[in-house]
Amino acid sequence: DAKTTQPPSMDCAEGRAANLPCNHSTISGNEYVYWYRQIHSQGPQYIIHGLKNNETNEMASLIITEDRKSSTLILPHATLRDTAVYYCIVMNYTGKLIFGQGTTLQVKP
Amino acid sequence: NAGVMQNPRHLVRRRGQEARLRCSPVKGHSHVYWYRQLPEEGLKFMVYLQKENIIDESGMPKERFSAEFPKEGPSILRIQQVVRGDSAAYFCASSPPSRTVNTEAFFGQGTRLTVV
DSSP: OOOOBOOSEEEEETTSOEEEEEEOTTOOTTOEEEEEEEOTTSOOEEEEEESSSOEEOSSOEEEEOTTSSEEEEEETTOOGGGOEEEEEEEEOTTOOOOOOOOEEEEEEO | OTTOEEEOSEEEEOTTOOEEEEEEOSTTOOEEEEEEEOTTSOEEEEEEEETTEEEEOTTSOSSSEEEEOOSSSOEEEEEOSOOGGGOEEEEEEEEOSSOOTTSOOEEOOOEEEEEO
């Protein structure tokens, strides 16, 4: 499984965009990048995923570099409820999600 | 979390007792994954099951732990002779039959096991 590297923590002001980076330099051609988040001790919540094209949904945007070695999750207008641990995961054909330590995002008023 | 139901939400067991954790996947989903989260730690993969089959149990402890996903009914994670170190949150996720790397998995709210 390709390894991901994320900063352990980040702060963001409420209402501003939160940009969460992730490095996955060993990603293979058929592996997808997934983002999940965990608020407090709730179950992980799916956010978005992509292969090589940028993706956008109602929650966030995912920007994947052309070489696919890194990506950025963008929460366009962060709110206090977006405070959570964000996990960037590279998933292969097994469908198994391997969680790292993630980035703790603190949204501040 | 898209309908994955886990019960009980909280479970207290004395050392040496058995713990049974249930997971009802999203209707129509036939793939189930179990994860464990120890206090202040990340989620660790335990086991991946399809209906009546264990696909990957590489994260399961070798003893006392077992999992099943029968043709009918929920998936069950069973812990025999629990010890204090088993105290953790156990999460279940499910995904559809057409499982590919392009299909997201949805998680339940977890079962918090406390061993006293």
